Amino acid sequence: MAFSTITDLDVAAAQRHSSELRSRLLTSTSTTYTTGADGTGNGERVLVLGGTGYIGRALVPELARRGYRPAVLARNAEAKNDAEFADAEIVVGDPTRAQDVLDAVAAAPTAVVISLLSGRRPNDAEECRLVDHDAIVHGIQAAVAHEVQQFVHISDFGAYRPELIPQVYKLQVEGELMGQHHGALDWTIIRPTSYFPYLAMTFGDVKNGEPYRIFDHGEYSVVNPIAREDLAEFIVNHVLREESYGRVLPVGGPWTDDNVVTLKGAGQMMFDVTGRPESWNVVTMASWDKKIARLTRMGRISKQLKPVAYYLEAAKYWSVVDHVAPAYGTRTLRGFMEKLKDREFPTGSFRERMKSGTNLMPTDI
Incomplete structure (x- = not known):
């Protein structure tokens, strides 16, 4: 554009x-959110799509620390050798294949699906469609099919002014979640500003x-970027939190x-x-x-x-x-x-x- x-x-x-x-x-104080871990799980299975990426390596350990049972859809089993995934179930599969995602959700009772998916080549329109839209939709459809309690979509603050290909697709996913295009499903959308790297x-x-x-x-x-560790904590704060269902949550780092x-x-x-x-x-x-x-x-x-x-x-x-x-x-x-x-x-x-x-x-x- x-x-x-x-x-x-x-x-x-x-x-x-x-x-x-x-x-x-x-010169202001941001009062929308209170920093700090809020809420713990009780062994509920949480499937993370895109969990082997930059944010996932902070989110998966945070889920385990907070009492959830994280599962990660990864393209190969070697992810299990990484320290960040020591307490995670590794499910081998490709999120761009609908059946792989369906199988990952169906492998065990799943309470929540979290999508961190984001294309690695934002200048490649086809890859953006496959990853920033289709793969996330596979997660939504699998969540609906298996009566998952919540779908958490980690979107992009740029969805407020989408001018780049990945942002357009992420916004499209948001619309499909809000419109229940793939069936009834409680959702939470999180829009981080930017990351330190x-x-x-x-x-x-x-x-x-x-x-x-x-x-x-x-x-x-101007930007107030957020650390992946802080974002991971923020995400887990909203897992299975009914007050967060149906909400879009923009978030950045300290002012x-x-x-x-x-x-x-x-x-x-x-x-x-x-x-x-x-x-x-x-x-x-x-x-x-x-x-x-x-x-x-x-x-x-x-x-x-x-x-x-x-x-x-x-x-x-x-x-x-x-x-x-x-x-x-x-x-x-x-x-x-x-x-x-x-x-x-x-x-x-x-x-x-x-x-x-x-x-x-x-x-x-």
Whole structure:
């Protein structure tokens, strides 16, 4: 989806908006949620789809600690060797295959199905359809067929302004849940703002002396990201909680100076944590718009260029759209970066590592 061009007036207005929004958050108290584990299970089986991913590795142990019996649908049995899944039942299967999901739910009485599913290649429209829609629908249909008590869909805060392919499909799933398109089923939808690794993608670049890229002033939008551990606790708080049935729950991390950031603020945090002098690669949004338009036109002819145009649009989206939600948790973006500062990162720029296929995000902490 193409974005409209940002004018000089928009540039200045956006910076004022971000400054005012951040100031309001830092001088306010978020009272929507109370941080802390709330509720325990009694051995109920909870099937997690997408449980071997970044959030799942925090959610599955949290379910076990809180008295639930987690089961994870994984593509291979080797997941059982990972410490995070020591207390989990591993069911081998592929969520994009409806029968595999049906079998996983039917393997034992299942009280709750939680979907963390999210495509790994957000620029691939077909994969997004298969994972961000079809696979989740398989979970919904299996839950209906076996009278599961609750389906928990971990969506995306971007569903409030869906402009990227995965967000559109996640919103479609939300609509199908709300409309009971696949049968009667109690549901809870959770929309997290963003995760720490996404805001720390270029931490290695900064540590290796590379400049940090911003658009114009770098203050088009504000985000309060949430730690996976805090999100896991939040999710489990709403498992089998009747007050959460039929609700959409937006959630982000603490409203604190070290967690409410603009794109430039995240960069300044990296320079501060690494001890590197500030070095900025300033790109004008006007030139970025032109690049997107050009690559979009060329992408109609070249399949190789179409994904590139998508990444440029995604970079703009995450730079100009606020992702601010009620606060939950205690962990902060700065705290995450502090854990990264003693690590070694591959040399070369983010762009070079992306081309070589090197793991882009520090997702192991």
